[in-house]
Amino acid sequence: MFTSVLMIEKPLSSVDVEFVTTLHGDERISFIVLMQPRGDQADALLRAIDDLALGELKKATQEGEKPSGKDARRPAEIALDHSVRALRNAGCEAVGQVVEDHPLDKMKAVVEESEADEVIVLTAPHYVEEFFHRDWASRARHKVGVPVLKLFAHSE
Secondary structure, eight states: OEEEEEEESSOOOHHHHHHHHTTTTTSOEEEEEEEOOSSTTSOHHHHHHHHHHTTOHHHHHTGGGSOOTHHHHHHHHHHHHHHHHHHHHTTOEEEEEEOOSOHHHHHHHHHHHHTOSEEEEEEOOOHHHHHTTOSHHHHHHTTSSSOEEEEEOOOO
């Protein structure tokens, strides 16, 4: 069985589920989903610039309204539960956890403990972070010791 560590920051859409579950053809896949809330861990200025680059002015101006810290945990748990169920409904094995502190260290530990074959980072575009190679995928490539695939999440 092929094991993928899947880092997400929002619930998986049906398109995302189909995409990640078919990456390796007919091979059975086991997912360990790490839900990274976009609360205190991410820089608000960078998120606002990303929103502006995507033409989402309203979203950029409302950035301060998003939950952070402990307030971000409950929505993250709900998103994680939805995503794990969706992967299981697609015929894959899946478990998950919300990661708040030191996400790259946690990712590395999960990769080592599970002997994962790869890491998939599935997030919305973060142009400024990606340009400076400060996004999760770029940083993970130097830390986890397995191939890291960066994918953009879809919206339904």
